[in-house]
Amino acid sequence: MRIRKYLRIWHRDLGYFFAGITIIFALSGLAVNHIDDWNPNYKITHYDGPLPARFQDMPPLILVKELGLADSIKGFVKTGPASVRIFFGMNVLDVDREAGVYRLEKVEERSWLRAFNRLHLNELKNNWVWFSDLFAVVLLFLSLSGLVMVRGKKGFAKRGVWLLALGMVIPIMFLSGIMS
Amino acid sequence: MKRMSIIFVLALAMVVVGGDQKKYGKEITLKETTSLKTIMDNPESWLGKKVLVQGTVTDVCKKRGCWMKLADDKEGLSLLVKVRDGEIVFPLEARGKKAVVEGALEKITLTMEETIERHKDQCQLNGEKFEAKKVTRPDVVYRLRALGAVIQ
Structure with a gap:
């Protein structure tokens, strides 16, 4: 036709x-x-560790400079009385000077x-x-x-209709709870 | 080979030009911002009202981009900005950038189970011991249901 x-x-x-x-x-x-x-968009890795003693009383800006991040830093915010979150690139560095620990969150985009x-x-x-x-x-x-x-023996009227029905049965079985 | 190269270059271009949008959701209509402190001092009076807030993006939902945390640079306050999944998707690159968000403040009362989980997480983050008996009532959380945002 x-x-x-x-x-x-x-x-x-x-x-x-x-x-x-x-x-x-x-x-x-x-x-x-x-x-x-x-995570289908990013690969995220965490690195935790103790904060070296010399960093513990450092103001955030000096700390960033000492860590060699001054050129790539986007900014920082205070997240607590003695903690600061530093943003550089897509990565985040959390520094808790009171607890003496840091956490680096490294983000790689897929x-x-x-x-x-x-x-x-x-x-x-x-x-x-x-x-x-x-x-x-x-x-x-x-x-x-x-x-x-496709026409003939392998067309919709013969073979196709059965395969179509079978393909539709599967979602119906999931919806009805027969398969889960 | 030449044809395959064309397809590869087109595919590569798609990745390269897929840069971040700066505007998200609906256009911002309000002109004046309200500080997070003003809102958080008396959140009940702001419930359901449309407000424009600004601050630094401190965190973003890493999988779906369906929320972000906005912090006030002066007061150290933060507010959760929530969107419906898929309506707006905040990129992880927004962290550390300034943002203005328009939306309505809403109040969420957590269940006791959610409250306990929340306190457990907070204790874990602060390195403190969690004591279930200290949790006596469900937490109330205020968050901004975002309509539109601009991330600089």
Whole structure:
């Protein structure tokens, strides 16, 4: 049929056009699905230790200078009577002069994944939301056109309908609590 | 090979240009800021009212960017700024930067279980021994439900 020919052409070309964003969303989906187990945007490492005695009574600005952070410091805030939080780059240094301890939080960005997540989670807002909507509509089209593109024994009417039903049973089982 | 290079360069460009936005959420409408001290001196009178606050971002939700802590540089006070997940996402790079946030103050009464967990965490942070019998009533927390923010 003529319509099938056009569906095939559109399915193919839209598939090419949106393949990149599909891969990005798939990778981000995998990363974000497991957000309870890891941080998909940053690698965060903590280093704790005792504060050397010579730093303990030092005012924050001098302390920062002594630690060699003067050039990269973004700022600092007092977090308690004897504690200060120093910001440099994406990292944070907490110094508690009364307890005589420090904690360095070192942050490394997972650049690729973070960019993918920002796209997938619609952080960019504005026109990106429209493009995402278009992508969603195209995915719908790809699914529906994919169902009717193949004819014969392996087409939707024979094999396809059973596989479609099976694929829909799984979410229904999760929703009904049969699978958890 | 040439075609693959084009795809790689395009993908790389996407990462590089994915810089941080400075404005988050809705446009700020208020002109005058209210100090954290003014709010925290009498939080009940500010409940539900729209306010504009400013301060240094001292911490950000590391996984979802769904909250940040704003500290007053002069008084050492801090206020939790909360957003609905996904509505606004604060980047971790905001830490140490100045921010102005518009939103409404809200009051959250924690359950006893949440209060105990909160006190346990605080004791752990301060290196103190936690005593459950000292927790006799649920904590009340004031936080700002953010509508819009600008991070400098």
